[in-house]
Amino acid sequence: MEPEAKAIQNLKAGDISGLKLLVEKYQQSAVRAAAAITRDQQEAEDVVSKCFLVVYERINQFDPARPFRPWFLKIVVNAALKRVGADSRLTSLDNLAAREAAIASINLEMGEHQSPSTAIEHEEALAVLRDAISQLTPKQRAVLTLRYDLGLSEKEVSERLTIPRGTVKSRTASAVNRLRKLMADWLSG
């Protein structure tokens, strides 16, 4: 039996050591998905922690024949969306440190603007990215996160968010079009 299956089996039997394995395995991706929606790591961690408690309480509802990750991410995304909806402050929050880190990260990762002479230009471009993403709705960010960060297909996103595939498609398209418009100059650069 695989470690994950064994962990789930133990958790179903009331052994919380099984939960520990699941936390360690899925916390990273879960927090990333939640953070994309809440745009705050602390908030995302709080959401995900509670989601693991939900897993603990509802593990008997989980069908071990099916993969755990989609089931859990669905809980996380819904919880994050609920959190954003419940706390409007989060919609306007954007962490300065995160923004700066994002800029640095993008600079390093994309390797297209490593010239020191253009650093200021790049910073401006990434500020545009940050502003653009922050202008998306939480639901659009959730779709983008699942599609672009977690790499889920439209069908999987549809299942995770319990929305029709058409809605996933249109929500993704509207989010992308919005980003393209907002970031037109940077994308064409």
Next chain:
Amino acid sequence: MKTKNDLDEKLRAAVRHYIDALVTEPIDLWPSVKAQLAPDPTRARGRLRIRWIVSIATLALLALLAFFLWPPAKPATAEEVIHWVLTESTRGVGAGEVLYERFLITTPPGALSRASGATAQLWQSDAPHAIRFEVVNQDDKLVMFTLRNADHLWQSLHFRNPIATEVQAILEVPNADPEVAYPRTPLGLPRPVEEASPFRKGILYALPDLDQLILHSSSECAGIACLTQGLEEIDSGIELRLQDSTRQQNYYQVDILDAASGVMLGSMTIDAGNFTLLKFVDQQGVVVRLLERQILDQSMVSADLFSSPPSGVRVLFIPEGWEQAKGQSEDLTDRIWVISTEPEPGLLSTDEVTVTLGYRLVSRPLSSLRVYLQPYFPFCSEHEDGCASGVVAAAEAMVAVGEESIELHMPIDPWDAKGQVVLMAEFTSLGTMKTFEEYLWEFPSNDSR
């Protein structure tokens, strides 16, 4: 020139790195998750409380299921049903206020059984002060109902086989108002009595008629032979046969036969004292009837009269006023006293003596009160030679339960008018006789007349 795919990939990378930028600190959620998994005392108490509630609710549900589904040890007996009906009928009314002129409950074997789903209902009808009882058997057939309002008592008895192939009903509706509207009209609303000889009607329909018939005939008869003869004249096709074995009892049993075929139609049990119908049993021996207006109880007639016939049909006897009187009085002693006489005791020269008696009747709903003048022999018993008694004058009246006075007139037979007589009185049905030795009259001697 950048293609669409290039742009999407650039967006994808931008999103990923945007999220990377958001999640900058190392993630270790296990300590916080584990801490939150530790039992919270408040939460634990809440869960415990919920568990208690669930447990109690489960037990209550199981108890209800057991009550309704668990087969009882034995079916309800007629006595249990009667007790239930009486209890319900007096609930909230007050003891002694609810009286039943007559009350009959029948339970054919197996028809009334908790195990088979018999139910009993009590409900208030739209009629003022009306109370209705229903006992329904497992087939949702009405076994019986009684309904009582301020003035009337309605009753129904519903029998199943072997009395009849269909459920039948009998209604005894003393002074009933047929216009009274009742919210439900099951089997038991009044039915007209069939136009036929009561001896040949269905036994259920015959009972009220036969009762009235015997009551009427007995008022014109002094003996059982007269009564049976009178009854035979009503239906020339029947023959009434008195069972000699009952002559020495205080009741008569009279068999009813079809005169032509000799087939037994039923039998009647008649009070030897006042010729009223006590019991009527059909040829199958299934129905019993008792008239409660008679002053009867088990101490006065043989036990078998009141025992259940093999069919299990039972009769309850609740005399009107009796229960009330018993409930109101601690002293159940019946009393008779003299209020006045006309003429006063002494030399008697009139041909009538009028006595005003006071009486208190509490042990029976009704009784015959008799006064008479009897020769006075203070020093010997009736059965000794020379002490033979003979009633010189007498009068009798029916009195009801309670404390009242009554005036009785005793005409005197001049041929018996001799010697000294004493006033005596008794409740005849109770067998209690009282001699008023201070009320003595002496007839003038023949020489002085």
